[in-house]
Amino acid sequence: MDSADVAIIGAGPAGLAAAETLAAAGASVVLLDEQQMPGGQIYRGIEAVQALRRQTLSLLGSDYAAGATLAKALRNAPVDYQPGSMVWDVSRDLVIHYSREGRSQGLHARHLLIASGALERPVPIPGWTLPGVMTVGALQILLKSDGLVPRVPLVLAGSGPLLLLLAVQLLKAGAPPAAIVETVPRRAYRSAARHVPRALQGWRSLMKGRRWIRTLTHAGVPWYRGCTNLRVEGADRATGLAFHHAGRTETIAADVIGLHQGVVPNVQLTRLLDCEHVWDASQRCFRPRLDDWLATTVDGVSVAGDGGGIFGAVAAEWQGRLAGLNIAHRLDRLPSAERDRQAAPMRAALARERTVRPLLDTLYQPPPDVLRPADEVVVCRCEEVSAGRIREAVRLGCSGPNQAKSFLRCGMGPCQGRICGLPVAEIIAETRGVDLDDVGYYRIRPPLKPLPLMELAGLAADNDPAQ
Amino acid sequence: MSATTRSARSTLATADVLVIGGGIHGCSVALHCALKGLSVIVVERHTVGRHASGVNAGGVRRLGRAVAEIPLSMAAMEIWHRITDLVDDDCGFRAAPQVKVAETEADLDTLAARAETVRAHGYDHEVPLDRQQLRSLLPAVAPHCIGGLASLGDGFADPYRTTAAFRRAAERHGARIVERCSALGIDRSAGRFRLNTDHGAFDGALLVNCAGAWGGEVAAWLDEPVPIEPIAPMMLVTDRLPRFCDAVVGAAGRPLSFKQMDNGTVVVGGGRRGVVDDQGTGTRLRLPELAKTAATAADIFPIMAGATIVRCWAGIEGRMPDDLPVIGPSGTTPDAVHAFGFSAHGFQLGPIVGAILAEQIVGDRGNLPLDAFDIRRFGSCKTDTA
Numbered sequence: 087m088d089s090a091d092v093a094i095i096g097a098g099p100a101g102l103a104a105a106e107t108l109a110a111a112g113a114s115v116v117l118l119d120e121q122q123m124p125g126g127q128i129y130r131g132i133e134a135v136q137a138l139r140r141q142t143l144s145l146l147g148s149d150y151a152a153g154a155t156l157a158k159a160l161r162n163a164p165v166d167y168q169p170g171s172m173v174w175d176v177s178r179d180l181v182i183h184y185s186r187e188g189r190s191q192g193l194h195a196r197h198l199l200i201a202s203g204a205l206e207r208p209v210p211i212p213g214w215t216l217p218g219v220m221t222v223g224a225l226q227i228l229l230k231s232d233g234l235v236p237r238v239p240l241v242l243a244g245s246g247p248l249l250l251l252l253a254v255q256l257l258k259a260g261a262p263p264a265a266i267v268e269t270v271p272r273r274a275y276r277s278a279a280r281h282v283p284r285a286l287q288g289w290r291s292l293m294k295g296r297r298w299i300r301t302l303t304h305a306g307v308p309w310y311r312g313c314t315n316l317r318v319e320g321a322d323r324a325t326g327l328a329f330h331h332a333g334r335t336e337t338i339a340a341d342v343i344g345l346h347q348g349v350v351p352n353v354q355l356t357r358l359l360d361c362e363h364v365w366d367a368s369q370r371c372f373r374p375r376l377d378d379w380l381a382t383t384v385d386g387v388s389v390a391g392d393g394g395g396i397f398g399a400v401a402a403e404w405q406g407r408l409a410g411l412n413i414a415h416r417l418d419r420l421p422s423a424e425r426d427r428q429a430a431p432m433r434a435a436l437a438r439e440r441t442v443r444p445l446l447d448t449l450y451q452p453p454p455d456v457l458r459p460a461d462e463v464v465v466c467r468c469e470e471v472s473a474g475r476i477r478e479a480v481r482l483g484c485s486g487p488n489q490a491k492s493f494l495r496c497g498m499g500p501c502q503g504r505i506c507g508l509p510v511a512e513i514i515a516e517t518r519g520v521d522l523d524d525v526g527y528y529r530i531r532p533p534l535k536p537l538p539l540m541e542l543a544g545l546a547a548d549n550d551p552a553q
Numbered sequence: 554m555s556a557t558t559r560s561a562r563s564t565l566a567t568a569d570v571l572v573i574g575g576g577i578h579g580c581s582v583a584l585h586c587a588l589k590g591l592s593v594i595v596v597e598r599h600t601v602g603r604h605a606s607g608v609n610a611g612g613v614r615r616l617g618r619a620v621a622e623i624p625l626s627m628a629a630m631e632i633w634h635r636i637t638d639l640v641d642d643d644c645g646f647r648a649a650p651q652v653k654v655a656e657t658e659a660d661l662d663t664l665a666a667r668a669e670t671v672r673a674h675g676y677d678h679e680v681p682l683d684r685q686q687l688r689s690l691l692p693a694v695a696p697h698c699i700g701g702l703a704s705l706g707d708g709f710a711d712p713y714r715t716t717a718a719f720r721r722a723a724e725r726h727g728a729r730i731v732e733r734c735s736a737l738g739i740d741r742s743a744g745r746f747r748l749n750t751d752h753g754a755f756d757g758a759l760l761v762n763c764a765g766a767w768g769g770e771v772a773a774w775l776d777e778p779v780p781i782e783p784i785a786p787m788m789l790v791t792d793r794l795p796r797f798c799d800a801v802v803g804a805a806g807r808p809l810s811f812k813q814m815d816n817g818t819v820v821v822g823g824g825r826r827g828v829v830d831d832q833g834t835g836t837r838l839r840l841p842e843l844a845k846t847a848a849t850a851a852d853i854f855p856i857m858a859g860a861t862i863v864r865c866w867a868g869i870e871g872r873m874p875d876d877l878p879v880i881g882p883s884g885t886t887p888d889a890v891h892a893f894g895f896s897a898h899g900f901q902l903g904p905i906v907g908a909i910l911a912e913q914i915v916g917d918r919g920n921l922p923l924d925a926f927d928i929r930r931f932g933s934c935k936t937d938t939a
Contacts, residue, residue, distance in 0.1 A: 500861075502864070539847050
């Protein structure tokens with residue numbers, strides 16, 4: 087079995103920055119990433135876009151172009167970069183199994199840095215499983231990787247910075263959305279106001295947001311604010327979006343509905359490793375418990391980037407460097423004084439980067455009917471389990487997500503609970519009247535993503551560390 | 554005496570029967586005792602069906618049982634075929650043939666000898682299959698498979714649903730099940746048991762050890778330690794495939810347990826083991842071992858070469874050195890009985906073992922032979938374990 091000082095999972099800003107830091111310290115680094123090119127979701131396709139599609143680069147904006155520096159650093163560093171690698175198991179003794187080019191193999195690492203980022207929060211509203219409904223993130227992936235823009239009537243609905251950013255990008259691409267349907271309640275602006283002074287320290291982010299809002303208003307994109315009771319219309323596929331706005335029910339015809347309610351940490355790997363997790367009430371998600379150096383409660387395992395809590399791409403990069411410094415120290419490649427000296431300005435930058443979060447978290451808190459959908463809404467898409475059946479199971483004694491698996495097969499389909507995990511936990515907590523920390527989360531089992539049986543069958547017995 | 558001790562004593566819960574362990578056996582004995590009008594408290598360290606009872610492969614199998622187990626397995630099978638009458642839930646039970654496949658001439662000889670042994674003991678449920686008969690039961694079996702052995706009246710069920718159904722039935726008949734409650738020790742005085750837990754103490758006239766892989770700890774409290782070994786059989790489940798198999802399938806020459814569920818997914822296990830860790834409460838997979846299970850499945854059913862694995866897991870079971878469970882009265886302590894150490898084949902026996910223990914508790918010996926399961930067969934190991 088191959089081995090390395092450090093395995094990094096994920097080649098987004100956190101993973102790239104950590105790889106650069108660790109390679110500079112002389113550690114042997116394997117960087118595993120599902121995509122074919124570095125950049126993660128935020129800088130997806132950056133090298134190709136920069137080299138071949140300058141027009142897409144300009145409409146994606148300067149924040150996106152910043153990823154090119156990180157990608158270039160990777161190409162110049164002595165890092166064993168293995169794109170197209172799907173990690174499907176990690177054991178607590180840090181044996182990583184991954185699939186690449188149709189074959190699975192094992193890798194033993196002394197340290198593991200998880201930089202697998204965020205997932206879009208699922209938006210389980212009535213009709214969300216109809217064809218034509220997509221996430222805003224998926225729409226942006228089409229734009230980044232293929233330069234594709236839907237040329238059909240499209241509505242963007244929900245809340246969060248990414249919703250507005252994509253609206254601006256579509257507008258620049260000449261395909262403005264038919265409407266933006268925003269779910270931020272009026273009172274959220276009032277409660278968010280108290281976070282503005284602190285957020286001013288991160289003024290660049292605020293200015294960016296203001297610019298987007300001006301651009302969209304100026305272009306006359308219809309923008310419904312304070313909407314509730316969103317419902318996708320259509321029998322076999324989406325034909326429009328209905329919602330309550332200013333005391334009336336509105337319906338907007340559209341072939342594509344882009345839904346978004348922010349992003350949440352992707353905890354599949356940290357859950358698989360049984361790292362301790364905490365419920366983050368302000369971001370309404372679970373995140374792994376991390377120390378000052380971003381180490382989890384499992385020895386040798388660290389998390390950098392949005393996988394440890396949502397702070398965005400710039401923070402992810404600083405976190406990657408910080409975690410990298412500490413791992414280099416633990417590998418005896420960096421004295422602690424030097425580590426601390428290099429870390430100090432990074433910590434300051436990270437703190438600045440975080441100042442805007444309380445404002446965003448308060449403003450873009452997902453509405454209750456998205457967190458805990460109505461009975462008739464399907465929550466587990468793979469096994470078609472509705473919110474009502476989950477509530478009924480709770481009344482029959484189902485006390486947490488793992489029992490829900492056994493009661494309803496909820497979370498046992500091919501998505502491995504990635505999509506339904508949070509709403510299932512929220513619904514159970516609400517029905518039982520207890521905290522999310524008491525309800526917990528799915529035990530995550532390998533493979534993290536579906537794996538061809540013959541790939542498992544092909545694993546050689548001489549790779550077994552237990553023998 | 555401290556205030557806490559006083560308050561614990563004043564709220565001491567009492568029952569005729571105290572059961573340690575909320576798995577299939579604990580819930581079954583609770584139900585059968587409650588049906589006899591006894592009051593029952595079950596304490597379960599985690600949640601009901603959390604370990605082997607909830608995550609096993611769900612085989613309801615008489616095929617291939619140790620000879621000593623056959624009478625119990627036969628009696629259990631009768632209950633399984635009318636399980637709804639007992640627990641008001643079909644437990645996901647489906648009658649299906651259990652088939653053991655022969656891949657070589659040597660396998661065929663092994664199966665023929667087995668069939669002869671079973672017949673010699675007066676049973677006729679295990680029938681040899683030739684090449685043609687095997688294919689009529691398993692149309693998708695690989696060409697190299699040359700025969701088999703079948704028990705036609707067996708089946709499979711949904712293990713968690715079954716355990717939960719026994720739990721609910723027990724509760725309907727008055728049993729009390731206390732989850733997230735760890736048994737810590739037993740005191741015996743004035744002919745009664747005091748079961749100490751992390752949630753206070755319970756008082757009872759009778760004690761039942763259904764603690765599964767941890768049953769050895771309870772036996773040690775009763776001063777009769779046993780050589781039980783925790784094991785972690787591994788399983789995997791695939792995505793949905795077109796229906797190709799209506800039987801539960803094993804192999805004569807290598808470990809395999811294979812079945813296609815109603816929804817088209819295929820569950821594959823068979824006993825290859827992972828590692829028990831976290832002080833005996835967690836499991837770790839050994840993927841190169843599980844790889845052999847995957848390879849066996851694809852060898853015997855070529856259609857599996859196109860399957861995709863959705864999930865792999867392991868459950869914790871208690872294995873005894875002779876692969877037979879411990880069932881019956883304590884050798885040291887009156888009014889205490891055991892049912893643990895089922896060595897990875899206890900699920901099918903659940904419905905009958907609960908009935909047997911309930912009969913023993915009310916003083917009825919019953920007519921099923923239990924000598925082979927007596928805890929005193931390990932008498933020699935009662936050594937320096939204090």
